[in-house]
Amino acid sequence: xxxxxxxxxxxxxxxxxxxxxxxxxxxxxxxxxxxxxxxxxxxxxxxxxxxxxxxxxxxxxxxxxxxxxxxxxxxxxxxxxxxxxxxxxxxxxxxxxxxxxxxxxxxxxxxxxxxxxxxxxxxxxxxxxxxxxxxxxxxxxxxxxxxxxxxxxxx
Amino acid sequence: xxxxxxxxxxxxxxxxxxxxxxxxxxxxxxxxxxxxxxxxxxxxxxxxxxxxxxxxxxxxxxxxxxxxxxxxxxxxxxxxxxxxxxxxxxxxxxxxxxxxxxxxxxxxxxxxxxxxxxxxxxxxxxxxxxxxxxxxxxxxxxxxxxxxxxxxxxx
Amino acid sequence: xxxxxxxxxxxxxxxxxxxxxxxxxxxxxxxxxxxxxxxxxxxxxxxxxxxxxxxxxxxxxxxxxxxxxxxxxxxxxxxxxxxxxxxxxxxxxxxxxxxxxxxxxxxxxxxxxxxxxxxxxxxxxxxxxxxxxxxxxxxxxxxxxxxxxxxxxxx
Amino acid sequence: xxxxxxxxxxxxxxxxxxxxxxxxxxxxxxxxxxxxxxxxxxxxxxxxxxxxxxxxxxxxxxxxxxxxxxxxxxxxxxxxxxxxxxxxxxxxxxxxxxxxxxxxxxxxxxxxxxxxxxxxxxxxxxxxxxxxxxxxxxxxxxxxxxxxxxxxxxx
Numbered sequence: 001x002x003x004x005x006x007x008x009x010x011x012x013x014x015x016x017x018x019x020x021x022x023x024x025x026x027x028x029x030x031x032x033x034x035x036x037x038x039x040x041x042x043x044x045x046x047x048x049x050x051x052x053x054x055x056x057x058x059x060x061x062x063x064x065x066x067x068x069x070x071x072x073x074x075x076x077x078x079x080x081x082x083x084x085x086x087x088x089x090x091x092x093x094x095x096x097x098x099x100x101x102x103x104x105x106x107x108x109x110x111x112x113x114x115x116x117x118x119x120x121x122x123x124x125x126x127x128x129x130x131x132x133x134x135x136x137x138x139x140x141x142x143x144x145x146x147x148x149x150x151x152x153x154x155x
Numbered sequence: 156x157x158x159x160x161x162x163x164x165x166x167x168x169x170x171x172x173x174x175x176x177x178x179x180x181x182x183x184x185x186x187x188x189x190x191x192x193x194x195x196x197x198x199x200x201x202x203x204x205x206x207x208x209x210x211x212x213x214x215x216x217x218x219x220x221x222x223x224x225x226x227x228x229x230x231x232x233x234x235x236x237x238x239x240x241x242x243x244x245x246x247x248x249x250x251x252x253x254x255x256x257x258x259x260x261x262x263x264x265x266x267x268x269x270x271x272x273x274x275x276x277x278x279x280x281x282x283x284x285x286x287x288x289x290x291x292x293x294x295x296x297x298x299x300x301x302x303x304x305x306x307x308x309x310x
Numbered sequence: 311x312x313x314x315x316x317x318x319x320x321x322x323x324x325x326x327x328x329x330x331x332x333x334x335x336x337x338x339x340x341x342x343x344x345x346x347x348x349x350x351x352x353x354x355x356x357x358x359x360x361x362x363x364x365x366x367x368x369x370x371x372x373x374x375x376x377x378x379x380x381x382x383x384x385x386x387x388x389x390x391x392x393x394x395x396x397x398x399x400x401x402x403x404x405x406x407x408x409x410x411x412x413x414x415x416x417x418x419x420x421x422x423x424x425x426x427x428x429x430x431x432x433x434x435x436x437x438x439x440x441x442x443x444x445x446x447x448x449x450x451x452x453x454x455x456x457x458x459x460x461x462x463x464x465x
Numbered sequence: 466x467x468x469x470x471x472x473x474x475x476x477x478x479x480x481x482x483x484x485x486x487x488x489x490x491x492x493x494x495x496x497x498x499x500x501x502x503x504x505x506x507x508x509x510x511x512x513x514x515x516x517x518x519x520x521x522x523x524x525x526x527x528x529x530x531x532x533x534x535x536x537x538x539x540x541x542x543x544x545x546x547x548x549x550x551x552x553x554x555x556x557x558x559x560x561x562x563x564x565x566x567x568x569x570x571x572x573x574x575x576x577x578x579x580x581x582x583x584x585x586x587x588x589x590x591x592x593x594x595x596x597x598x599x600x601x602x603x604x605x606x607x608x609x610x611x612x613x614x615x616x617x618x619x620x
Contacts (some may be wrong), residue, residue, distance in 0.1 A: 007331055007396075012431045021317055023357055023498055027491035029213075029548045035225040036194035036490065040335045043191070047333055051394075057183075058394040071188040074229040084361075084368040084493045086317075161485055162551075176472055178512055180344055184337035184393045191335065195490045202488055206549075238339045239523040241514075242471075257559040278581045339523075345535045346504035353501070368494075380500040384539040 008052040009045065009089075014146045016052065017061065018045040020107075022081055032080035038115045039073065042105045045089035046119075053140040066131050072120040079114045083108070087114065093144040094127040099123045099130040103140055163207040164200065168243045169301045171207065173200040175262075177240040184189055187235035193226065193270045197260045200244035201274075208295040221286050226255070227275040236262070236267045242269065248299040254278045254285040318362040319355065319399075323454045326362065326401040328355040330417075332391055342390035348425045349383065355399035356429075363450040369446045376441050381410065382430040389424045391417070397424065403454040409433045409440040411451055473517040474510065474554075479611045481517065481556040483510040487546055497545035503580045504538065507570045510554035511584075518605040521533075531596050536565070537585040544579045546572070552579065558609040563587045564595040566606055 009018030020041045028034040046068075047057060063068050081087055087109050094102040105117040125131035133141070164173030175196045183189040202212060211308075216222050236242055242264050249257040260272040281284035288296070319328030330351045338344040356378075357367060371377050391397055392437040397419050404412040435441035443451070474483030485506045493499040511533075512522060526532050547551055552574050559567040570582040590596035598606070 003436075014173070019317060021358075022353075023350070023354050024493045024495065025353065025501065027494035029494075029496045030222060030224075030489065031494045031496075033190070034490055036191040038193065039191035040333070041295055043335065043375060048331075048616045056394050067185060069185070069235075072229070073190070074227070074232050075226055076227050080224075082368070094387050105410055140461070162484060169533075174472060176506070178509050179338045179340065180508065182337075182339035183334045186339050189335055193490070198490065199488050203486075211549050213540075213547070221337065237523070238311065239521050240407050295536075340532060340534075345538070346501040346508070349501035349504065377495060379495075379545075380542055382539070382541050384537070386537050387535055390534075394593070 008048045011052065012090075012142065013067065014092065014144060015090075016049040016144055018048050018089045018091070020044065020087045020089055022083055022085040022087065024083065027083050030080075032082055033085075035044055035077060038075060038077070038081075038107055038117065041087065041089055041107055042091075042117045042119070043070075045091050045105060046103065046121075049091050049144060050140060053143070055137055055140055056139070060134070060137070061081070066123055066134060067127050068101075068121040069124050071122045071139065072117055072118075074118045076116045077114075078116065079109075079112065081109060082113050085109055091144065092146045093141050094118075095148075096138060096141050096145070098132055101133065103144075158235070158265055158285050162215065163203045163245075166207065166298065169243075169246050169299060171200065171204040171299055173203050173244045173246070175199065175239055175242045175244055177236055177242060179238065182238050183304075185235075187237055188240075190232060191234075193230060193232070193262055193272065196242065196244055196262055197246075197272045197274065200227075200246050200260060201276075204246050204299060205292065205295060208298070210292055210295055215289070215292070217292050221278055221280050221289060223256075223276040224279050225274055225275045227273075229273045231271045233271065234264075234267065235270050236264060246299065247301045249273075249301075250292060251288070251300070252295050253287055256288065257297075318435050319357045321362065321453065322400075324402065324454060326359040326399075327455055328356065328358050328399045328401070330354065330397045330399055332393055332395040332397065333339065334346055337393050340390075343393055343395075345385070345387060347377065348385060348387070348391075348417055351397065351399055351417055352401075352427045352429065353380075354433075355401050355415060359401050359454060360447065360450060363453070365447055365450055369458050370444070370447070374444055376433055376435050376444060377412075378431040379434050380429055381432045382428075384428045385426075386426045388426065389419075389422065393421060395419055395443065401454065402456045404428075404456075406443070406451050406455070407447060411443065413454075469611065473513045477555075479508065479557065479609060481514040481554075481609055483513050483554045483556070485552045485554055486619075487548055487550040487552065489548065492548050495545075495546055498550075500540070503540060503542070503546075503572055503582065504524065505573055506552065506554055507556075507582045507584065510556050510570060511568065511586075514556050514600065515605060515607060518608070520602055521603055525599070525602070529599055531588055531590050531599060533566075533586040534589050535584055536587045537583075538572065539583045540566060541581045542579075543581065544574075544577065546574060546579050550574050556609065557611045558606050559583075559611075561598070561603060561606050561610070563597055565597065568609075 107115040262270040417425040572580040
């Protein structure tokens with residue numbers, strides 16, 4: 001059962017799949033998940049995508065002095081998730097450049113897209129200067145590239 | 156001083172301006188505001204834009220059974236905000252349709268854009284069916300329309 | 311490995327043990343987990359303690375009209391957790407009364423207590439009237455009682 | 466009107482009074498404020514108590530290398546707050562020691578206690594060693610001491 005597949009998710013058909021459970025903390029008085037909280041789910045999944053391949057962001061910072069910062073994101077809220085829902089975040093890498101990477105993420109329930117998220121991340125040194133993505137990270141990201149998918153901005 | 160202008164913000168040059176202070180809860184281990192939290196600031200400002208004109212969302216729900224749901228949002232993270240920063244959220248209405256509205260928001264520090272947010276909101280009845288925007292709400296939103304600005308999708 | 315034991319945790323020596331990973335969203339500009347966020351971890355664990363035995367809180371609400379509300383909580387922050395830490399929440403039931411239950415929770419890293427949490431929960435009907443704890447829930451809670459431990463208030 | 470008294474709150478009868486508005490982000494699917502979020506309100510108020518007297522925590526860190534960490538907290542949840550509520554956090558200092566301070570906070574709506582919070586804060590140097598509270602901070606805290614109130618632990 002994917003929801004029990006472990007804390008770092010798994011690689012499935014070129015996508016990283018990460019289970020997320022909806023708790024009270026994630027919901028709001030409308031009875032549904034608060035819109036900004038889906039971006040937390042998406043960030044957890046991106047973190048686990050790296051961790052699944054042995055890359056730990058806090059080690060990246062302490063040993064190489066680099067971190068990823070979100071430069072741009074977009075979200076389409078298609079259907080609302082609710083308390084106790086077992087969601088999955090599917091993450092694919094769209095494009096890798098020297099110091100940035102684009103990903104497409106879909107937050108699904110029972111295989112149905114609930115929220116689609118696009119992000120552009122910049123690799124930063126000291127939190128303020130762009131920096132080349134370290135080679136081992138680049139190698140991991142390449143596993144999640146789906147060459148059939150277009151870039152976020154159509155290129 | 157804008158940061159002390161009161162909890163519902165103010166109307167300034169066709170934009171709603173709402174002060175937000177950055178607390179520890181908003182920041183992350185990178186020393187900056189966590190990316191999803193800017194969307195909380197943006198939602199607070201949209202709520203206060205309505206409240207400034209006497210429209211209270213919980214009354215909208217209890218009396219008219221309607222609420223706004225975010226359908227789409229995008230964010231450009233230009234500069235990072237930090238602990239104790241005094242920010243301002245500037246909100247303009249781009250386009251009002253029968254059951255939806257588009258807004259452009261800029262989160263600024265000392266007049267400089269830090270994060271730009273675009274949102275499309277749908278007016279919903281019972282949290283699941285599209286509903287016409289009530290006339291008094293529409294009247295308020297019209298005060299924040301800047302006719303010189305283009306729609307989010309260029310129309 | 312406990313951190314991968316699945317999303318509902320496990321029963322271990324009369325305690326419910328639930329793994330929690332620390333993400334950026336949980337940390338603050340001090341580089342450590344923000345104090346209120348440990349209470350989110352504790353609530354996730356309490357939810358999974360019930361789910362592990364097949365009790366789903368959203369079903370409790372929809373079918374029986376009851377929910378648990380936190381009446382009191384206390385927390386001792388012994389050591390700070392950091393980004394990427396793999397934590398475990400250990401939960402024991404201290405005392406079960408007709409319409410309330412007391413639990414003791416410890417958030418650990420590598421077996422060391424980081425934060426100790428005590429909570430008193432009230433079973434509520436319609437979110438506002440005390441209600442007897444349903445028998446199946448009571449039966450589950452009894453599995454986590456450690457009769458050697460004292461109640462939170464020493465009784 | 467207290468809710469509009471400005472972002473740093475005010476001194477009223479030996480207590481610091483700080484207005485907080487409840488937004489969607491603060492609520493959960495139970496229709497009420499999520500229990501951990503009251504601790505965010507309490508922390509905002511403690512921050513503004515210092516700021517009202519010109520003490521900025523990020524300056525404390527950068528210039529003196531000290532910060533306050535929560536060592537202990539307790540909360541009694543008396544009545545639930547809801548979306549759009551205008552709350553006030555009333556903060557008093559109970560006891561000041563060399564490197565720590567105890568405060569009692571009450572989160573009120575229309576003068577009625579909703580949640581009562583007690584906290585013990587430690588002054589830390591470099592986030593890990595206890596440090597004497599700087600004299601200017603101690604002087605500010607003394608303004609909020611109510612000598613008629615007992616310490617949290619009855620001393």
